[in-house]
Amino acid sequence: MLKTEHLLSALLLLASAGLLHAATPTALPGIPSPPAASAPASASASWPGLAAAQKRDLRSRYAAWQALPDSEKQRLRQAASALAAMPPTQRDALQARFAGMDKLHRDGWLLGAQLGTFYPRLQPLFGFVPDAERAAVIALLRGLDATQLEQLSLVSMRTPPQERDALRAQLLGLAPAQRDAWLREKVGH
Structure with a gap:
């Protein structure tokens, strides 16, 4: 079983790419891809339609993903798959726990x-x-x-x-x- 820490990291990467509810093992490296129909409305915004601050945030998260060692990326892909396979109530509870963290600590998961x-x-x-x-x-x-x-x-x-x-x-x-x-x-x- 994957540790909660890995799930929280995967949650950050998925949330940063707007893929939290559309996660599939092929859409996981924190790289924005075309959102699925079930993705939140914010994920369906096209790049030109995003605010400058949103673009900066996505770029910094993408850079954080790129900087991770391959072994860490693999663990996060596994965690993201496990997160996507969770029942919605369990995933929502984990998402609420993550959202309840101080932003400073939440951003530490980018490492x-x-x-x-x-x-x-x-x-x-x-x-x-x-x-x-x-x-x-x-x-x-x-x-x-x-x-x-x-x-x-x-x-x-x-x-x-x-x-x-x-x-x-x-x-x-x-x-x-x-x-x-x-x-x-x-x-x-």
Whole structure:
């Protein structure tokens, strides 16, 4: 059975493409495609008819999809298929749970299921990084395993706001082989 985190990620990708109610395994990579007849009215709007903000949002979500590792895309495709196969009441309940999340945390799911799971706790340290650091930060986070992400979550939550930039710079400056020891030291293990 797929984890709820994967279903939430799939829900974000489907919702962002306007395909939530028209999801099929072939229409899933978060890429807008012609909506089915059962798709919500907002999904049937043609590209020229979308507002500039909607277009920006769809472009950023598409870019987020493109940036995901292939393994994450595959897990999300499976989750999206499972989501599409759910009874409507169960899918609607999951959609309501997702819609009830703070937008900041909801958008963390754009990073994929693994990072989306940790994002609420990583957000203090990584939620607002300069554009020039963004790619390096995402690569660093994707290079960490679940244990390291858990440790980094603790570090993120414990770090006072005035120390976050320096801590993030220190972490980004470490060689990958040094990160595990650095995290254990920061957590106190």
